[in-house]
Amino acid sequence: MARTPLHEPITAFLRQEVNRSNPGDLLPTIAELTAMFNVGGVQTIRNAYAPLIDEGLVERLDAPRRWAVVDRGQGPAPEEDFQARLNEVEEMLSRAAEIVRSLRRAC
Incomplete structure (x- = not known):
């Protein structure tokens, strides 16, 4: 143990x-x-x-x-930073899904 x-x-x-x-x-x-x-x-x-x-x-x-x-107040609040990153990921996933759809139509 x-x-x-x-x-x-x-x-x-x-x-x-x-x-x-x-x-x-x-x-x-x-x-x-x-x-x-x-x-x-x-x-x-x-x-x-x-x-x-x-x-x-x-x-x-x-x-x-x-x-x-340490002063943890520097930079964006963790929730704001998390939300911004989540929005970026959702946008990238949306673009990736659109690319997949266009590739499927081409095949």
């Missing part, structure tokens, strides 16, 4: 914190998280933050060594 990596529950906790936080809010330090989750490794905490950094939800601050929530 596969063991869950130590950082995964911490990542899940941090993801909830990000969703509850405002842009620029500081997230827990390494010391705070090691105490909360009873883990001893700095790397475990860094591994927990890594997916959130990769997803653009969190940024690492150099001084002090902290992590902060």
